[in-house]
Amino acid sequence: MDGKEAKKSISSLDEIYGLVEILKDRAKYLTQNSLKQSKSVDVYES
Secondary structure, eight states: OOHHHHHHHHHHHHHHHHHHHHHHHHHHHHHHHHHHHHHHHHHHHO
16 A cells, blocks of 8 residues: 555545534534424424
8 A cells, every 4th residue: 555545545534524524513403403393393382
């Protein structure tokens, strides 16, 4: 495995970590939205 291959694997790892961060942010956003929706539903029920 030469230097180029090593750099390639490192950059792909960076991409994977970036995707993980994006997914975390999206999950956080979705959970916050669903919490807001459930709260508004509670208001309608009461």
